[in-house]
Amino acid sequence: MTNGTLRRRAAAAALIVLFFAAWEVACLMFGVSDLILPRPSQVFATLWTRMPVLWPHVVQTLSTTMVGFVLGVLLGVLLGALIGSSRIAYDTAYPLLIGFSSIPKVAVVPIFVLWFGSGTVPAVLTSLAICFFPIVVNIATGLATTEPELEDVLKALGATKFDILWNVGLPRTMPFFFASLKVAISYAFVGTVLSETVASNRGIGNVMITASSNFNTPLVFAGLFILAALGIALYAMFSLIEMRVTGWANRKADLIAT
Numbered sequence: 174m175t176n177g178t179l180r181r182r183a184a185a186a187a188l189i190v191l192f193f194a195a196w197e198v199a200c201l202m203f204g205v206s207d208l209i210l211p212r213p214s215q216v217f218a219t220l221w222t223r224m225p226v227l228w229p230h231v232v233q234t235l236s237t238t239m240v241g242f243v244l245g246v247l248l249g250v251l252l253g254a255l256i257g258s259s260r261i262a263y264d265t266a267y268p269l270l271i272g273f274s275s276i277p278k279v280a281v282v283p284i285f286v287l288w289f290g291s292g293t294v295p296a297v298l299t300s301l302a303i304c305f306f307p308i309v310v311n312i313a314t315g316l317a318t319t320e321p322e323l324e325d326v327l328k329a330l331g332a333t334k335f336d337i338l339w340n341v342g343l344p345r346t347m348p349f350f351f352a353s354l355k356v357a358i359s360y361a362f363v364g365t366v367l368s369e370t371v372a373s374n375r376g377i378g379n380v381m382i383t384a385s386s387n388f389n390t391p392l393v394f395a396g397l398f399i400l401a402a403l404g405i406a407l408y409a410m411f412s413l414i415e416m417r418v419t420g421w422a423n424r425k426a427d428l429i430a431t
């Protein structure tokens with residue numbers, strides 16, 4: 174790790190600490206009520222004291238999100254590969270996907286509850302429904318960027334359409350794929366928490382809606398902090414995998430403007 178990278182990360186960490194310090198000081202200076210905006214120290218204290226109770230809900234939300242996310246990735250890759258490699262599939266499926274993605278997912282939660290009852294299944298399906306579209310779009314875009322000249326050369330060498338897709342098209346979509354993963358994991362948490370606030374008695378979403386009904390604002394913010402931490406951790410994990418898999422497609426750190 175270079176000195177420039179260390180300085181940049183140290184500066185970023187300092188700004189984050191400064192943000193929370195300014196939040197704390199502003200609440201104290203202006204006498205902001207805990208019901209409106211709790212101080213970060215109160216939120217962290219709530220996390221510390223309530224974590225034994227919150228932990229099962231954290232596990233529930235994380236496991237539900239990951240199941241929905243994995244299913245969304247599988248569905249997104251299959252549909253993206255189909256749409257990106259077939260013009261007929263593109264003309265047929267793309268308008269339907271755009272229409273479905275335009276529907277607010279809070280509107281489909283009651284349908285999932287009607288079909289499967291309240292609990293984990295609607296949360297998994299909501300997570301899947303909200304996260305697979307970015308993957309479809311990015312996979313299809315990546316396949317569409319394959320040069321026609323390269324495809325013609327491979328066909329002349331005897332490669333089938335599946336050979337071109339497997340050996341050239343899909344590897345070229347890896348930068349697009351990992352970019353979509355980092356977006357989709359955030360969406361997956363949104364879908365899970367949305368369903369938990371409507372139709373579940375477990376999970377961080379349920380904790381937050383119950384805490385808000387009891388005017389326990391620090392606990393509501395504690396739930397937000399947990400969701401943010403989970404999202405950041407998974408985003409960082411996919412970023413590390415991306416650097417390992419698609420390092421050839423990334424700019425070097427010394428070329429990034431600072």
